[in-house]
Amino acid sequence: MRDVKKLKGTLTIYDVASQAGVSIASVSRVLNGQGSPRANTRERVIRAVQELGFVPDGAARALSNGLKEVVGVVFRRGEETHFEGEDESLLFIDVINRGIDVAAQRRGFDVLMSSVGYTDEKVAARIASIAGKADGVILHDRMLPSAAISKLAETVPVVTLAGSPQKGAMNVRCDNEAGMRALVRHLVKDHGYRSLAYVSGRSDSPDNRSRQKAFEQEAAAHQATANTGPDWQGNYSAAGGAKVVEAILDAHRKLPRAIVCANDQTALGVMHALARRRINVPGDVAVTGFDDVPVARHLHPPLTTVRQPMQEMGATAFDVLYSRISTGHGDADVVLPVQLMVRESCGCTASGRSRA
Amino acid sequence: MRDVKKLKGTLTIYDVASQAGVSIASVSRVLNGQGSPRANTRERVIRAVQELGFVPDGAARALSNGLKEVVGVVFRRGEETHFEGEDESLLFIDVINRGIDVAAQRRGFDVLMSSVGYTDEKVAARIASIAGKADGVILHDRMLPSAAISKLAETVPVVTLAGSPQKGAMNVRCDNEAGMRALVRHLVKDHGYRSLAYVSGRSDSPDNRSRQKAFEQEAAAHQATANTGPDWQGNYSAAGGAKVVEAILDAHRKLPRAIVCANDQTALGVMHALARRRINVPGDVAVTGFDDVPVARHLHPPLTTVRQPMQEMGATAFDVLYSRISTGHGDADVVLPVQLMVRESCGCTASGRSRA
DNA sequence: CTGAAAGCGCTTACAG
């Protein structure tokens, strides 16, 4: 990697200047709309730029300006065995990233995306590399331990997503608790289900922890049975969800009336496993998700879930970061509202009414 | 945007040098593993770097090295009305992008991602901005007219994806023709369908054009009826696919025995529309896709389609670009093989046999 | 309005 050097005789602002017969300062000014260059000067520069196909070097601009106009985004890419060979964890993260991208473009920023594997040791190194190439960094869920986040935040502005706020860093998340409570309430009160289970996400995920906690509390509040624990440990993946169901069925144990999944991917796997065993959803067992990824509505039956405003979360993360980069301060913790999406996998009918 | 400047008193290599009591040259050497610094020197530098939390500035390195270790990727983001409010076009592009990312990391590169809207006027400007911040650029399908691609390629190494090779630029695509021929052959010969239709993608897409051409040729070769044209114009989206089916049904026209879609998204919309009208797939009408996006196997019935090696296409695009960046030359046109994925939407049964 | 020159934070011959 060390021996790779740029080969082409790059075009510089000096080439443009001599072609246009002006100084490099003038070229820079017309390129950036600074000052008020004479019409004649402007035209000659513009023409020279076009003729040469000149594109200013971003590194040089960044060094001179102290601003790269780049934000880094780091997230985890699934590396475990995929559910029937597919890569599923894409959706949720990608929609958020799209939101970041859109917001960034509004400010003339570009986004440096970097994924790291779950088993990757060198996460900190990757993040540092990204940090060096950007004006600020957005970290998805579970990228770094709290201490490391605070440490990093001393060097570069940091926004964490779906985590919990750390000293020095800013955070953007959604209201997991309200969403989960509304969901459990719907299952217990509207449908009358008395036994529930929570197929958990990764145990080191703040999102997962707060969802599980809200699940337990709300179930308890309504005297419903709430299964959790080792038997119900998914890992945010379809494969994890399917495995949980299969293990229970293989052990000839009884399924609860409703299975609440930590996210939509998990619900997808759960429904798949149930279908394979000819167990009717929602007739025999209701299933719900969390996130409302695009495919959720296309499942059979359409998935009842909690919608996170994913794109908005991404956009908000950028906006918060941008304001820190430009003004030196920004919100430390922003919580976005969620929305219960009642479809059919909970037992409601297509026409919208629930059947008890 | 102009008035945003970096605020923090950034840490530089000078700070590290004085903290460690060595010259900046020594700091640089141990940071980059150049030369053979004395153990004592190395240790002092390492310690100073840790204590200060120093991260070298990427812009300065890039300027000095003539290498940013960044590649740009530009693609289109759907902006039209979404099918039931969702953003669907994510999948295909995102999987490719993931492949680019993985390959890039192997070389210590990071990826600058930028999406532009379909209606966006300033595509060229966006691409130029990205080009200035990267060592090379990867362009997804239909980003720029041929002439513009060639022009850009004079300034910066360019790889196009799923396009056709342009002068000066390199191209990576999959074997659309072979895939479509195999698919049509399966429909006509194995299932005996005599009337087919092709729901097209965007008309300015090289991929779409070669698929449609292969579709027509192969159908003709087997004397099957091949419907194409204005009535069958989708646009690579689920909404487009659904619209085509609905228009035909609303006009009380007869559907063909098999609907071949330009991509999986389109097939998704077609199947959705068919289901809404209670038309059985594949009993009444068979439906096929192209791409094999992750959700394809989860549709009901599972979608028969042609698998593009999406992640590999992304990785190959990077590798080709990298070799051009580092050695000055690389392949001009690489074609990757595809694979017919026979599932159930064509009329085959789950056990794998076709029913005529 | 315009140009000469300094400076942004690194890397790397070049001496020692």
Place this chain on the structure above:
DNA sequence: CTGAAAGCGCTTACAG
């Protein structure tokens, strides 16, 4: 092995 210094391609006070 190590340091002083030049240079990467821009932007922007500072004079004129």
